Amino acid sequence: MSQPRPIPRLLGSLLLLAAATLSGVVASGLAATPAQAAEPPVRPLGQTVPVPASVVPGGAPFTLTPETRIRTDSSGEVRAIGDRLAEVLRPSTGYALPVTDRPSPGAIRLRLSGKDSALGEEGYRLQSSRGSLTITAHRPAGLFRGVQTLRQLLPSRVEEDTRQPGPWQVAGGTITDSPRFAHRGAMLDVSRHFLTVDQVKRYLDHISLYKINKLHLHLSDDQGWRIAIDSWPRLATYGGSTQVGGGPGGYYTKAQYKEIVRYAAARHVEVVPEIDMPGHTNAALASYAELNCDGVAPPLYTGTAVGFSSLCVPKAVTYDFVDDVIREIAALTPGRYIHIGGDEAHSTSRADYVAFMNRVQPIVATYGKTVIGWHQLTGATPAEGAIAQYWGLDGTSQAEKEQVARAAQNGTRLILSPADRIYLDMKYNKDTELGLSWAGYVEVRRSYDWDPGAYLPGAPASAIAGVEAPLWTETISSNEHIDHMAFPRLPGVAELGWSPAATHDWEDYKVRLAAQGPRMEALGIDYYRSAQVPWPATQ
Known part of the structure; x- marks a missing residue:
């Protein structure tokens, strides 16, 4: 079996920069602003901070739709993580995103796995495809860390507290990730x-x-x-x-x-x-x-x-x-x-x-x-x-x-x-x-x-x-x-x-940090615009 490997650094940077030149899209009857149009419609898998340990891109992207549900295990800790994810996504998408422990096609699934002990206390695996997006972890903390990666893979405007234009897509592939230091x-x-x-x-x-x-x-x-x-x-x-x-x-x-x-x-x-x-x-x-x-x-x-x-x-x-x-x-x-x-x-x-x-x-x-x-x-x-x-x-x-x-x-x-x-x-x-x-x-x-x-x-x-x-x-x-x-x-x-x-x-x-600029702005973080970082132009 071939081993997953990270996207080469230079290729990842070039992909992000090239994607940033694409036009924005119009969805849900809302027009994209110039700042929104600077973002790639689908962010390359693994273009996050911190960068994941392993990224294997491939396949069609997952799309968040008005029918999407967030499926969790029945435990209270996992349900709470699902509820928190829904709280983040609902205002910007305008979607109901009900949280349920029942099987749901096309869902975002959060699951604990006793068989995945190698992921440790905070590791997770994120698998994105056309029909579903699943985050698996050995412990609840790992699910929470995986959810933060999911947030960063969605367009930055997902962090806004008012309804924003879609589409809401996550590139296809698998991320396997765990921390270097506890x-x-x-x-x-x-x-x-x-x-x-x-x-x-x-x-x-x-x-x-x-x-x-x-x-x-x-x-x-x-x-x-x-x-x-x-x-x-x-x-x-x-x-x-x-x-x-x-x-x-x-x-x-x-x-x-x-x-x-x-x-x-x-x-x-x-x-x-x-x-x-x-x-x-x-x-x-x-x-x-x-x-x-x-x-x-x-x-x-x-x-x-x-x-x-x-x-x-x-x-x-x-x-x-x-x-x-x-x-x-x-x-x-x-x-x-x-x-x-x-x-x-x-x-x-x-x-x-x-x-x-x-x-x-x-x-x-x-x-x-x-x-x-x-x-x-x-x-x-x-x-x-x-x-x-x-x-x-x-x-x-x-x-x-x-x-x-x-x-x-x-x-x-x-x-x-x-x-x-x-x-x-x-x-x-x-x-x-x-x-x-x-x-x-x-x-x-x-x-x-x-x-x-x-x-x-x-x-x-x-x-x-x-x-x-x-x-x-x-x-x-x-x-x-x-x-x-x-x-x-x-x-x-x-x-x-x-x-x-x-x-x-x-x-x-x-380059990955620069891509965080619009996300920090959406979150209301008045960050320092260091000249060492190629921040995207805003209007």
Whole structure:
């Protein structure tokens, strides 16, 4: 039997560019606009972000019609994925698209298969032909990832919330796909500027389209504490009352946090909460004087300097505080991880830092969670199973890189978040109004053009858990700000985490990314129009 193989990169790019010159069509009595006419009537199979692991094109396309149904298995999880797909497709197509578990000719079928264990937790197979379109997976998360591919294979206007012209076709053939790394994350800093539940949900909608599966919420910092803790109520009511620049701040009630977790889970995204310590703790220190070594609470802080705050490591009350916070957050969080920060603890002595981490990591384990910490955790003794998140850059000292690599050699897994590659708050160039530049400028190509598996010298490839793109919010407070800084860099990070290393090719990727422009516009994402990307002309 011949083995499926990816479409050659150059051929795929040429197909997409040639198809983009074709005229649009008129369907359902609606006229295509000039922008719509620039899209190919049938998108070449596999021209998605992330690019699939294997694509075998062939056969007639599948066409979505007013008679199409979405057929699911009888399980609640699969039905929910079908319902979500219908919610996306109904406004733009105008079709009823009933979701059913009964046999239906010409249906979009979502099915779980116990025989397809090779697809793993998130893999899927998409088969498109004239008479049907079937997505098969071993687990529900795989079905959800396959549905995101299906969305991208349909014309971009399918994302609109008003009726659009058809036809709605998916090229014929088979995609077989699964992720390179299990951890593909996006971090959202809600501490420097507080972001509402609706803002977080909106970000979840956008990152899940690109197969991101972790949302890391940075819930505490010097400028604000953002989660209600019943046993220490002033953390939120007082410590959460401000933000960078002195705005009103805010915090999530437990019910609101649980709603974020629920919404993320419906998109098969795991929430990873972070309480940063022992540094980055001024909001907590200002809320409770007893957490300070001198018993005096500092004022609330609204600046952007780092490294000046520290919990009092020798005090017993510090560990009562940590235990209470971890216990309450663990009870709200069904995911596996709690992030304990650990970076930029410049006001904590090395001996105190090691002692603190040795006390805190077992607390996390007590409540059934696994530790994630910034890579400075490797300067102490990472607990068994702990994950270190590396945020260094090309200029990070050799000694620090070697320290992280040694920990990886000894069994500590790594999440890679190099600041000069995938910190989404870094400016694109000198003219970028938002963001910072301490790690340098990070244009779209620089954020994509590196290999996580070979990035950190001395760290075995087997130790790399995945990648994560942090979005720090010293200068970011609105949806427009988030859009401009995260997009289009975040889709590239998603591809680095999902797609096989052999498929990573900037010349091919930039063409596929350009094709995402109309989709992001349809979704209302105000993305940065990088000159490095050949975006289609709009009128």
